[in-house]
Amino acid sequence: MADQTIAKYLNELTILTMLRIQGQASRIEIARHLAVTPATVTRLVNNLIERGLVQDVELPNPGRQANREPGRPATNVALNADGAFFFGVEVGVGMLRFALLNLAAAVVEASEMPFNGRMSPEQVADEIALQVNRLKDNPAYRDGLKGVGIAFPGIVRSDGFVVNLPIVGWRDVDFPRLLSPLIDLPFFIENDANAGAFGCAYNDPSLPGTCTLFLKLDAGCGGAVIVDGRLMRGANGTAGEFGHLRLSDDGPLCGCGNRGCLESRIGLAAVAEQFWGTAHLSEIELAELPGQIVAAARRNDARAIETLDSFAHWLVQGLVSLVNLYNPSVVFLAGPLAKLAEAAIDRISEGVSRGIVTGVPAPTLMLSSLRPQEGAIGAAAIAHHHTFDISRVAVITPR
Numbered sequence: 211m212a213d214q215t216i217a218k219y220l221n222e223l224t225i226l227t228m229l230r231i232q233g234q235a236s237r238i239e240i241a242r243h244l245a246v247t248p249a250t251v252t253r254l255v256n257n258l259i260e261r262g263l264v265q266d267v268e269l270p271n272p273g274r275q276a277n278r279e280p281g282r283p284a285t286n287v288a289l290n291a292d293g294a295f296f297f298g299v300e301v302g303v304g305m306l307r308f309a310l311l312n313l314a315a316a317v318v319e320a321s322e323m324p325f326n327g328r329m330s331p332e333q334v335a336d337e338i339a340l341q342v343n344r345l346k347d348n349p350a351y352r353d354g355l356k357g358v359g360i361a362f363p364g365i366v367r368s369d370g371f372v373v374n375l376p377i378v379g380w381r382d383v384d385f386p387r388l389l390s391p392l393i394d395l396p397f398f399i400e401n402d403a404n405a406g407a408f409g410c411a412y413n414d415p416s417l418p419g420t421c422t423l424f425l426k427l428d429a430g431c432g433g434a435v436i437v438d439g440r441l442m443r444g445a446n447g448t449a450g451e452f453g454h455l456r457l458s459d460d461g462p463l464c465g466c467g468n469r470g471c472l473e474s475r476i477g478l479a480a481v482a483e484q485f486w487g488t489a490h491l492s493e494i495e496l497a498e499l500p501g502q503i504v505a506a507a508r509r510n511d512a513r514a515i516e517t518l519d520s521f522a523h524w525l526v527q528g529l530v531s532l533v534n535l536y537n538p539s540v541v542f543l544a545g546p547l548a549k550l551a552e553a554a555i556d557r558i559s560e561g562v563s564r565g566i567v568t569g570v571p572a573p574t575l576m577l578s579s580l581r582p583q584e585g586a587i588g589a590a591a592i593a594h595h596h597t598f599d600i601s602r603v604a605v606i607t608p609r
């Protein structure tokens with residue numbers, strides 16, 4: 211790419227990111243933001259209009275717009291939300307979740323597909339291809355579909371190779387090799403907690419962006435860290451295994467072979483064991499468990515209160531260590547067991563504030579507003595980000 215082409219490409223991404231975050235902007239604002247001449251902005255914007263990615267929108271009060279370009283009608287530039295679409299898939303236990311985002315990163319469609327037993331990697335690849343083809347058959351999305359994101363519940367490498375998904379029973383799966391021949395779109399593979407974290411941060415540009423943590427409270431306890439708008443993946447992409455944060459030397463045996471991990475205290479199996487005396491429940495019973503515990507605790511059921519107390523206690527222990535380590539401004543709690551956290555949120559916040567090292571500011575605990583689709587929405591957001599976004603933080607500071 212010649213230097214001029216690179217500059218044009220970066221300017222285009224900056225305009226698209228700016229419009230996604232602030233909604234719309236005048237050409238003069240864009241010129242100031244890019245530090246280029248109005249003539250350059252006109253060329254860039256015209257090109258984006260021709261490609262259907264942005265459009266002119268009328269100003270609410272055109273007469274009051276003082277600093278518009280002379281001779282040009284009083285319009286702002288905004289994204290053409292239907293100019294591009296991104297498909298996200300989350301592979302879960304007994305469930306595939308789907309989400310479609312438009313160019314404005316808003317959710318256009320979200321659905322889920324329950325299935326019995328376990329799906330093989332080949333079956334999942336076939337189903338993703340089927341869904342992509344279904345979208346391409348729809349004239350509304352056919353030309354606009356630009357990328358696919360896929361979130362898996364476990365350890366995946368940065369290159370998309372699936373290392374280990376204990377909860378769905380996959381090991382060492384070269385998923386990109388399976389999917390590549392089936393779809394003709396770029397696709398991006400990510401761990402489900404990383405995808406959920408990215409979705410939560412990407413969909414709310416007003417959040418303070420310096421450091422956000424994400425904890426998915428489910429069968430496992432996946433975590434993710436976002437620093438300056440980017441996922442912290444580690445050397446191989448496996449960072450954020452918060453579920454295996456060891457809180458004690460004793461305690462229940464964890465799936466990783468150690469004792470005393472956070473996941474073995476607050477994972478779905480631990481919660482089921484404490485409330486029902488067994489973790490051997492059907493998938494439907496497990497799905498209903500968090501709601502049942504919260505309802506029973508409201509009726510003062512002793513077992514439910516004990517389960518909720520234990521969950522809150524161990525979650526606080528885990529969060530205290532994480533907050534001491536990372537100093538996040540926001541911690542998102544997501545996944546089905548976030549319902550338990552929601553029922554005890556004041557207590558958990560106070561416990562974290564009391565437990566962290568003096569001088570470390572307490573973060574804001576937030577419940578994910580994208581539940582239960584955050585993995586699929588986040589996967590689609592990752593595809594959006596790779597295609598049309600320069601950086602979440604690049605346009606936060608007004609110039």
Ligand SMILES: [Zn+2]
Pocket residue numbers: 453454455464465466467468471473
């Ligand atoms: Zn463990």
